[in-house]
Amino acid sequence: MPELPEVETIARFLREGAGNGLAGLPGSRIESCQVLWPRTIASPAPDEFIRRIAGQRVEAVSRRGKFLVIPLSTDTLLIHLRMSGDLRVESGAEPIRKHDRMILNFADNRRLAFNDTRKFGRAWLTADPQEELGNLGPEPLDPGLTTQRFHAMLTTHGRQLKPLLMDQTFLAGLGNIYTDEALYLARLHPLRQAGQLTMKEAARLLDAIRSVLTEGIRRNGASIDWVYRGGDFQNHFKVYGRTGEACPECGTPIQRLVVGQRGTHICPKCQPIR
DNA sequence: AGGGAAACCCGAACGC
DNA sequence: TGCGTTCGGGTTTCCC
Numbered sequence: 001m002p003e004l005p006e007v008e009t010i011a012r013f014l015r016e017g018a019g020n021g022l023a024g025l026p027g028s029r030i031e032s033c034q035v036l037w038p039r040t041i042a043s044p045a046p047d048e049f050i051r052r053i054a055g056q057r058v059e060a061v062s063r064r065g066k067f068l069v070i071p072l073s074t075d076t077l078l079i080h081l082r083m084s085g086d087l088r089v090e091s092g093a094e095p096i097r098k099h100d101r102m103i104l105n106f107a108d109n110r111r112l113a114f115n116d117t118r119k120f121g122r123a124w125l126t127a128d129p130q131e132e133l134g135n136l137g138p139e140p141l142d143p144g145l146t147t148q149r150f151h152a153m154l155t156t157h158g159r160q161l162k163p164l165l166m167d168q169t170f171l172a173g174l175g176n177i178y179t180d181e182a183l184y185l186a187r188l189h190p191l192r193q194a195g196q197l198t199m200k201e202a203a204r205l206l207d208a209i210r211s212v213l214t215e216g217i218r219r220n221g222a223s224i225d226w227v228y229r230g231g232d233f234q235n236h237f238k239v240y241g242r243t244g245e246a247c248p249e250c251g252t253p254i255q256r257l258v259v260g261q262r263g264t265h266i267c268p269k270c271q272p273i274r
Numbered sequence: 275a276g277g278g279a280a281a282c283c284c285g286a287a288c289g290c
Numbered sequence: 291t292g293c294g295t296t297c298g299g300g301t302t303t304c305c306c
Contacts, residue, residue, distance in 0.1 A: 039282085066300080082300050082301075083283085083284090083298085084283085084284075117283080118282090118299080120299080122301095163276090166300085168300090168301085261277095261279075262298085262300095263298070
């Protein structure tokens with residue numbers, strides 16, 4: 001269904017057999033919308049969102065970066081799950097659940113529920129999705145992103161490697177966990193200056209990013225804390241959340257540092273700063 | 275331009 | 291046992 005390759009936990013929502021039924025939405029007509037936590041609606045204002053989305057039909061379900069992209073008859077619905085967001089497609093007869101923030105009721109009596117414990121998730125209804133998506137960097141799994149191009153992107157920035165990789169306008173889709181795992185796989189220190197990576201290191205990094213994302217997708221994403229259902233990638237992290245445990249490669253205790261205000265996990269021996 | 279801090283949130287985990 | 295505090299995930303915004 002999705003044209004683009006899939007990235008991390010979003011992939012779970014788009015895959016056949018993932019069990020949440022998003023793939024079955026195209027063709028359904030939205031009859032009404034309930035907003036239970038107004039701040040979930042990023043734009044337009046909740047009352048206009050509710051008025052405008054009613055009557056529109058779902059044309060497709062896809063993804064760009066960490067956004068779910070749902071083209072409707074006239075507008076496009078964008079959903080970002082942020083930290084704790086989750087989606088359910090179910091019968092309208094099911095009970096509303098704790099932490100449900102926004103509900104779409106379909107004419108066929110199904111419902112799409114946007115559940116989000118921590119209230120960070122957002123939804124947009126827009127005639128021009130490029131307003132939100134236009135600034136995103138390339139897709140890491142896009143074959144068109146060559147080593148040469150990636151290296152060229154890196155060298156135009158004098159920035160710490162990890163914050164750059166997590167910058168969605170640089171590359172779309174990497175979060176804290178996958179970045180730590182990818183840097184470990186590539187044996188690169190998160191504080192390295194992006195601009196000084198060699199072509200060889202850039203190649204290693206791109207390979208590592210793709211391999212980490214692919215494994216995350218294969219495992220249906222990572223369930224951090226108690227937040228997500230499904231995926232089991234969290235049981236296969238090499239460094240993330242393993243402070244003090246032995247590096248799988250060399251046995252050195254995994255170190256935790258803070259980079260760009262984010263908890264960062266490295267093997268100090270495998271990922272030397274220079 | 276890049277980096278740091280704060281804000282938005284909740285519930286788990288921790289300290290006493 | 292129970293309470294208060296800390297933490298952290300993604301992103302935006304503001305400030306230096």
